[in-house]
Structures are given as structure tokens and as C-alpha cells.
Amino acid sequence: MAKVAITCNGAEAGNVFSPFILGSAAAASGDEVVLFFTPGGAPALVKGKLEEMREVKGLPDLLELYDGVQSLGGKVYVCELALEAKGLMEEDFREGVEVVGATTFLNEIKDATITFSF
Numbered sequence: 001m002a003k004v005a006i007t008c009n010g011a012e013a014g015n016v017f018s019p020f021i022l023g024s025a026a027a028a029s030g031d032e033v034v035l036f037f038t039p040g041g042a043p044a045l046v047k048g049k050l051e052e053m054r055e056v057k058g059l060p061d062l063l064e065l066y067d068g069v070q071s072l073g074g075k076v077y078v079c080e081l082a083l084e085a086k087g088l089m090e091e092d093f094r095e096g097v098e099v100v101g102a103t104t105f106l107n108e109i110k111d112a113t114i115t116f117s118f
Helices: 015-029 050-054 062-071 081-086 102-109
Strands: 003-008 032-036 074-079 097-101 113-118
Touching: 003 102, 015 032, 015 050, 015 062, 015 113, 032 102, 050 062, 062 074, 062 097, 074 081, 074 102
Parallel strands: 003 032, 003 113, 032 074, 074 097
Antiparallel strands: none
């Protein structure tokens, strides 16, 4: 079993689909998955935003990907710097998203064998 660390630094569909496609595939393969959304990517995880991006021709349903990552034990983190930088509050994020600092993320992935950044 590998540990897969994926960062996302953009809130547009082009930035968000890849982390969830790779994350859900890794989780379905039995790998441990940690997704980290930087302040640039954090707005994508505000309640309702994935629903706005969910249907892109030729791509899987984004909500199904998100739910797949969650149900298979993947962790979805948002950088705490996004709160002030983007004017967000913890309760703005969808269920299952945890707000953490960069130190927590780095400690969580220090033994990651596969990393991606989008």
C-alpha cells in the first residue's frame, strides 16, 4: 500500500478534477490518500462549489469522486491560511473537509511514496 499526497492550488474545474480522479483511483486501489487544498484551491471545497463543476463532458461525476475518496478513507485538507486569505470560515466547507496547517499536512505525508501537485 502506497501513500499518495496530492496538492491542489486552483479552484477551477481544470485544477480540481485531476486531484479527485487520481485520489479516488489511488484510494480504490487500497492506497492511503491525502489531498491538500492550498488557499488558491480552497474555494472549490466551499459547500455547493463542486456541484457547480460536477458535469464536464467526458469526465467522471465530481461529487462521486469526492464521495469515493471520503468513503475509502482518504483525507481532504484545506490549508488554514485560506480562512483569512479568502475570507472563509471552517463551516463554509463541505462535510468531510478538515482545516489544517501546512505543518500538519507535511507531517501527514512525510512517508508519502507518490506525490502530485495541480
